[in-house]
Amino acid sequence: xxxxxxxxxxxxxxxxxxxxxxxxxxxxxxxxxxxxxxxxxxxxxxxxxxxxxxxxxxxxxxxxxxxxxxxxxxxxxxxxxxxxxxxxxxxxxxxxxxxxxxxxxxxxxxxxxxxxxxxxxxxxxxxxxxxxxxxxxxxxxxxxxxxxxxxxxxxxxxxxxxxxxxxxxxxxxxxxxxxxxxxxxxxxxxxxxxxxxxxxxxxxxxxxxxxxxxxxxxxxxxxxxxxxxxxxxxxxxxxxxxxxxxxxxxxxxxxxxxxxxxxxxxxxxxxxxxxxxxxxxxxxxxxxxxxxxxxxxxxxxxxxxxxxxxxxxxxxxxxxxxxxxxxxxxxxxxxxxxx
Amino acid sequence: xxxxxxxxxxxxxxxxxxxxxxxxxxxxxxxxxxxxxxxxxxxxxxxxxxxxxxxxxxxxxxxxxxxxxxxxxxxxxxxxxxxxxxxxxxxxxxxxxxxxxxxxxxxxxxxxxxxxxxxxxxxxxxxxxxxxxxxxxxxxxxxxxxxxxxxxxxxxxxxxxxxxxxxxxxxxxxxxxxxxxxxxxxxxxxxxxxxxxxxxxxxxxxxxxxxxxxxxxxxxxxxxxxxxxxxxxxxxxxxxxxxxxxxxxxxxxxxxxxxxxxxxxxxxxxxxxxxxxxxxxxxxxxxxxxxxxxxxxxxxxxxxxxxxxxxxx
Numbered sequence: 001x002x003x004x005x006x007x008x009x010x011x012x013x014x015x016x017x018x019x020x021x022x023x024x025x026x027x028x029x030x031x032x033x034x035x036x037x038x039x040x041x042x043x044x045x046x047x048x049x050x051x052x053x054x055x056x057x058x059x060x061x062x063x064x065x066x067x068x069x070x071x072x073x074x075x076x077x078x079x080x081x082x083x084x085x086x087x088x089x090x091x092x093x094x095x096x097x098x099x100x101x102x103x104x105x106x107x108x109x110x111x112x113x114x115x116x117x118x119x120x121x122x123x124x125x126x127x128x129x130x131x132x133x134x135x136x137x138x139x140x141x142x143x144x145x146x147x148x149x150x151x152x153x154x155x156x157x158x159x160x161x162x163x164x165x166x167x168x169x170x171x172x173x174x175x176x177x178x179x180x181x182x183x184x185x186x187x188x189x190x191x192x193x194x195x196x197x198x199x200x201x202x203x204x205x206x207x208x209x210x211x212x213x214x215x216x217x218x219x220x221x222x223x224x225x226x227x228x229x230x231x232x233x234x235x236x237x238x239x240x241x242x243x244x245x246x247x248x249x250x251x252x253x254x255x256x257x258x259x260x261x262x263x264x265x266x267x268x269x270x271x272x273x274x275x276x277x278x279x280x281x282x283x284x285x286x287x288x289x290x291x292x293x294x295x296x297x298x299x300x301x302x303x304x305x306x307x308x309x310x311x312x313x314x315x316x317x318x319x320x321x322x323x324x325x326x327x328x329x330x331x332x333x334x335x336x337x338x339x
Numbered sequence: 340x341x342x343x344x345x346x347x348x349x350x351x352x353x354x355x356x357x358x359x360x361x362x363x364x365x366x367x368x369x370x371x372x373x374x375x376x377x378x379x380x381x382x383x384x385x386x387x388x389x390x391x392x393x394x395x396x397x398x399x400x401x402x403x404x405x406x407x408x409x410x411x412x413x414x415x416x417x418x419x420x421x422x423x424x425x426x427x428x429x430x431x432x433x434x435x436x437x438x439x440x441x442x443x444x445x446x447x448x449x450x451x452x453x454x455x456x457x458x459x460x461x462x463x464x465x466x467x468x469x470x471x472x473x474x475x476x477x478x479x480x481x482x483x484x485x486x487x488x489x490x491x492x493x494x495x496x497x498x499x500x501x502x503x504x505x506x507x508x509x510x511x512x513x514x515x516x517x518x519x520x521x522x523x524x525x526x527x528x529x530x531x532x533x534x535x536x537x538x539x540x541x542x543x544x545x546x547x548x549x550x551x552x553x554x555x556x557x558x559x560x561x562x563x564x565x566x567x568x569x570x571x572x573x574x575x576x577x578x579x580x581x582x583x584x585x586x587x588x589x590x591x592x593x594x595x596x597x598x599x600x601x602x603x604x605x606x607x608x609x610x611x612x613x614x615x616x617x618x619x620x621x622x623x624x625x626x627x628x629x630x631x632x633x634x635x636x637x638x639x640x641x642x643x644x645x646x647x648x649x650x651x652x
Contacts, residue, residue, distance in 0.1 A: 038576025060576050063606045194535050194575050194605060310562060310580065311536075311571035 010279030014287055017277045025291045028298045032069040033061055037305040037312050067197035071259055072301050073294040074200060075192060076266065078207065078256035080293025081214055081286065082249045083267025084274065088221050088282045089245045090140070092155050093272065093330055097132075097253040098264035100159030104166035105135025106257040111170045111184050125203055129254025136246045136253075138162055153331060190261035190316030192301055203255045210255075213248035214286060217241055221282045263316050265323020269296055272326055296322070369491045372452060372470040373459050380493045382446040388435050388462070390416060391545075392449035394632025395485045397422050398501055399494045405429040405443040409625045411591040416625040418638045432629075441465055449488050452480075467491075475566055476541060478548025481631040505636045506552070512643055513554035519651045520554075526584040527555035531628060532602045536572040537581055539563060540589075545631040549639050550587070558583065575607040582611045585646075586619045589628045595621025620646050 034042040044057040053061075079097065086095040086102075097103050109131025139159055174184055220236040228238050256263070273296075274288035300318040307313050365380045386405035387393040393406040393415065406426045409416035415423045429439040435458060440448065445466040450459070452473025462468040471487035473480065482502055489498030516525070529547050531538040540547060542557040551557050560580045562570040573580065590598035599621045602608045613619055626638055 036576045037574030040576065056579065059606075059610060064575050191535060194607070196604075305574065305576075308571065310573055310577040312574045 008279070009275070009277060010281065010284075012278055014278060014284055018287060018291065021277070021288065021291045021295065025295045025298075028295055028302070029069055029073070031302050032072065032298045033065050035302055035306060036060060036065055037309045064193075067200075068192045068195070068301065069298065070197065070200060071192045071195050072297045074203070074207070075256040075260040075263060076270075076293030076295065076297035077290060078210075078252040078293070079263060079266040080270035080274075080289035080296070081210075082252040082256070084271040084282065084285050084289045085214065085217075085221075085245050085249050085252075086139075086267065087271050088225065088285075089242050090155060091225070093275075094153065094156045094268070094327065095139075095159075096265065096268035097249065098262060098267060099156055099163065099327075100135070100139040101162035101166055102132050102135040102139060102249065102253045103257050103262035103264065104163045104170070105138070106132040106254050107188055107262045108166045108170050109134075110187065110258065111173045114184050114187075115173050115176065125199070125206070125255060125258040128258035129206065129250055132254035132257065133246070133250035135162070135166070136250050140242070140246055187261045189314040190263040190319070191304075191312075191314050192260045192297070193305075193312060193315075195259055199259050203259060206251045206255055210248045210251040213244050213251075217244050217248070218283045218286055221245070225280075225282060261316070263297070263319055265319045265327070266293065266296055268330075269319075269323050269326050272330065367491060367493055369469060369487060370472075371468075371487065372472050373456070373463070373468075376463075376467050376469060376491075378447050378467045378469070378491050382492065384444055384446045385449065385492075386429060386440055386443050386445035386447070386466070387449045388430065388440070388454070389449060389451035390432070390629060391451065391481055391484055391631035391635075392488055393423065393426070394419060394630060394634045395488045395498075396449060396492065398485075398633040399489060399492055399497055401492060403449075405440060405445065407431055407435065410629040412625060416630050416635075417623060418626045418630065419634055422634070435462070437461055437465070447491060449491070452484065476543045476568055478543055478545065478551065481545050481636070484631070485633065501633045505633055505640070508637070508640055509549060509552040512640060512647065513552065515647055516554040516651075519647060524584045525554060525556045527557050527587065528559065528581055528583045528585075529557070529587045529589065529627065530581055531569070531589050531624065532598060532608070533572055536575050537578060537608075538572055539570045539581055540628060541568055544568065544628075545635075546587075546627045546639055549636060550643070553640070553643050555585065575605070578607045578611065583613055584618060586611075586613050587627065588619050588621050589624035590621060591624040595623065618650070620650065 034045050038060055040057045040060040044053060045061055047053040048057050048061055082097050082102075083095075086097060086100070087093055106128045109127050113127050139155075139162065170184065170188065220231060220241045223234050223236060224231040224238055224241060231238050231241075253267075270289050270293045271285055273292050274285045278284040278288050296319070297315070300322065301315050304313040304315050304318050366377050367380050368375050368377050385396055385401055385403040387396055387403050388407050390407065390409060393403055396403045397419065403423070403426055406415055406423065406428065407430045408414055408428050410432055414420065414428060415426060427439070427443060429443065430436040440462065448462050448466050448468040450462065450468055450470045452471050454462070454468075454470050459468060459470055469487060469491045471484045473484075485498055485502065486495070489495045527550055529540040529544070529550070531540070539559050539562050541563045542551070542559045547557045547559075559570070562573065562580060588595070588599060588602070599619060603614065608614060620642075622642055626635060626642075
């Protein structure tokens with residue numbers, strides 16, 4: 001009998017991978033409830049789950065850790081899916097919403113709103129999504145430039161330039177308006193602590209729309225990976241598919257950014273791990289992205305609480321520390337996989 | 340030969356006289372962090388590159404012509420804006436604009452003890468630069484600073500009177516406070532609220548020093564590493580560590596009440612006892628966390644007096 005990790009990734013049955021990863025995610029969710037920067041430890045949480053527990057423990061678990069776990073799951077789902085979609089449509093394993101300026105576009109839009117008088121509590125999600133959409137269009141424009149296909153790193157360079165430009169413009173707004181500065185700075189670091197969980201509900205409709213888009217484009221995207229002609233031959237319209245993908249990515253990244261701020265590298269790491277487990281077929285990758293996205297964010301978040309007690313490290317710092325080596329590994333690999 | 344020698348001697352005498360002239364004009368020598376600095380006793384054009392120096396210079400009856408902007412603002416701090424309306428901004432706390440300083444043609448530059456040696460080297464070429472000896476953050480740091488500035492500006496007596504007046508007023512408020520507040524209800528902390536949590540300011544600070552002088556028992560809950568002005572932003576899970584009898588909440592914008600309302604939206608903040616008892620007092624961060632000096636001290640004492648009059652029965 002062959003164990004699942006002895007077979008080549010592309011030949012594994014999807015369930016044989018999905019189930020262990022999902023179990024790992026459950027474990028990670030529990031860790032996210034059990035551990036924090038405060039004094040409420042696993043024993044208190046167990047007591048609480050048994051129906052007892054102190055008032056403090058109840059508050060910390062139900063009002064602080066549970067919401068941030070939910071937000072982490074949501075942001076992980078969104079960013080993982082968005083990363084896989086972008087990489088597939090750009091045919092580039094380095095395409096990532098954070099690296100390519102989609103998140104920064106979204107952050108810039110939110111910064112403008114904050115300067116104009118909105119507060120983080122009443123933040124317009126639509127605006128973040130609009131900013132993400134504009135960022136997406138810029139990136140996709142670059143991606144289709146002549147010669148890019150031969151050199152995926154060029155796309156990343158262009159994205160980095162766009163991203164820095166938008167970050168610089170956001171900093172300019174910070175200088176211009178000090179009231180907003182604190183809120184923007186908090187928000188720009190990327191974190192799932194202290195966010196408004198009520199916002200999660202208002203994000204659900206756009207998330208559902210984005211999921212519908214993903215279901216709709218999964219199969220066409222897979223055929224697009226075989227070449228544009230094949231896709232056309234199978235009756236798909238590549239232009240329209242790309243447009244739908246861009247729309248879905250904007251919805252997902254905009255929503256994730258609105259609630260958690262720009263969290264870099266998650267969209268890079270998650271599809272990378274998914275491909276390593278089940279091979280490059282986008283339909284299989286997308287399935288795996290579902291548990292891996294939240295897994296990455298929650299693991300990073302639990303660490304971010306534990307390394308700087310009684311303060312916390314920003315989540316974005318940790319995801320970057322995991323993500324940057326992965327980026328280098330992909331770039332340094334002998335052959336960049338073509339998607 | 341003798342003619343030449345006589346010429347030489349008289350030239351020497353003349354040279355000596357020229358050198359002696361400034362000494363005759365009663366120069367003042369001040370011991371600073373970077374050695375003895377000599378200044379004329381009739382300075383007119385004062386540039387301050389430290390908020391505490393601006394405050395002290397005005398308190399001593401001077402009209403400084405240049406100052407740095409307050410943290411988080413374009414001009415000087417709000418509390419001193421009316422007094423210092425003619426001051427030109429020559430930089431920020433982080434960075435002095437040397438060209439702007441030169442343009443003011445200062446007779447003297449007053450700086451903070453934190454002024455780095457490289458900055459001192461440049462500024463002291465423009466005018467005598469007074470950098471007081473500093474011993475880190477301590478509640479009486481501003482008093483030591485003020486005495487050095489006063490010496491350089493030749494107003495030492497006035498300085499002592501001003502300092503005494505502040506101390507007297509603080510003592511008077513302390514008597515009121517002790518009459519109104521029982522001994523077990525005098526705990527206080529100074530925080531800055533940010534959406535991801537709160538920063539606690541050290542009890543060794545200028546402002547927290549004044550709070551202690553007026554009878555509050557200021558705590559920083561052991562959250563601050565030695566020598567640091569404030570803690571890192573606390574995890575929301577640890578917010579209960581700042582709970583206290585009184586909390587002074589500094590905000591950088593004017594609408595302190597608004598900031599307090601925003602903070603109350605965070606469930607972790609709203610459930611603190613001090614918030615439930617409505618014992619959080621929003622204060623101007625430009626005054627409470629950035630400024631120092633006797634005018635600032637009086638403005639802070641005003642705030643404390645207001646608190647006693649309005650929130651304490």
